[in-house]
């Protein structure tokens with residue numbers, strides 16, 4: 001009887017486990033067999049900001065796991081991630097999740113859906129909403145079908161944008177010197193000075209992007225009930241960090257740091273044009289640690305919906321971000337003021353993640369300042385590559 005993985009070596013055990021499709025082999029004891037975790041993971045949107053960071057971190061932490069990913073390279077700058085993925089041993093498939101035939105063949109244990117049109121402005125200002133709905137909803141349907149057919153678990157990156165706009169903007173707030181802030185006493189459940197929790201009411205309009213994500217959550221819950229599909233839904237607030245190709249409608253912290261570094265003009269849009277609107281920020285490495293934890297301890301998360309974000313402690317207004325960027329880059333840039341709000345603008349969004357922190361023990365470790373420092377360092381290290389993207 002072989003009693004430990006040392007007798008055979010993890011590599012050989014994995015090979016055996018794969019070739020006999022997980023069934024036990026006489027002579028190898030149960031606990032050794034079960035401890036060899038065979039994970040085959042498919043990440044959609046793998047060339048994007050979250051998808052690429054996640055793929056590379058998971059491969060670094062679990063070299064034995066098989067990782068592959070699909071992306072249609074719609075997001076500018078995603079092509080820079082392809083050599084990094086290849087070098088790390090992540091298999092890349094150029095394909096579109098709107099087309100079921102584009103998905104790679106073969107067994108999958110876990111599907112992590114990071115492909116989306118993530119802009120809250122998508123479908124406004126004369127744009128058709130077709131792409132954001134097709135990619136985010138039809139694409140998710142194809143992921144669900146794949147997960148159902150291949151008996152894999154599904155991890156879905158939802159968003160704080162599922163919460164409706166008007167009730168958020170109607171919350172009691174105060175205007176401090178450099179930011180707006182939520183008052184402690186609020187008339188709606190799920191709202192407090194700590195931000196927005198999971199039980200905030202969902203009635204109301206939320207942007208086309210937010211609607212696709214909420215519809216996605218509902219579909220996932222139906223698949224879970226009808227087909228016993230194990231699924232994990234996490235609603236993330238703003239995420240930032242290296243390899244985020246910030247643009248005006250998405251990736252504001254990255255955009256702000258980049259504009260300071262390359263001395264490009266900026267605009268405070270809406271809310272009186274003073275830059276007091278407030279967001280919390282989650283470092284992408286904190287997200288990667290959370291997803292890794294979710295993969296390893298699924299029983300804590302399956303069937304539940306949690307908010308996850310930087311929280312009040314990691315919140316910054318735009319004008320506070322300006323000061324931080326000036327300190328980090330040594331540059332000041334002209335900042336115009338646009339008084340009118342854009343569609344779907346929020347005065348304040350801070351994620352109240354206390355529920356996930358209490359239930360699971362996960363909490364973010366990196367400060368908002370560290371997130372901006374890491375962005376700045378990454379941009380400085382890749383000036384030539386990035387100057388044209390920002």
Ligand SMILES: NC(=O)c1ccc[n+]([C@@H]2O[C@H](COP(=O)([O-])OP(=O)(O)OC[C@H]3O[C@@H](n4cnc5c(N)ncnc54)[C@H](O)[C@@H]3O)[C@@H](O)[C@H]2O)c1
Pocket residue numbers: 044045046047048049050051070071072073074075078095096097098113114115116117118135139157158159160235236237238239240245
């Ligand atoms: N970045 C944030 O602040 C944030 C916050 C909350 C939730 N999320 C969610 O996290 C996920 C990842 O977002 P991100 O910030 O990495 O965005 P991103 O734009 O950097 O990455 C998305 C990737 O999906 C790809 N993609 C788009 N449509 C596709 C299609 N039809 N087929 C295949 N690939 C397609 C893009 O090319 C891109 O590489 C999204 O689901 C988003 O809704 C992001």
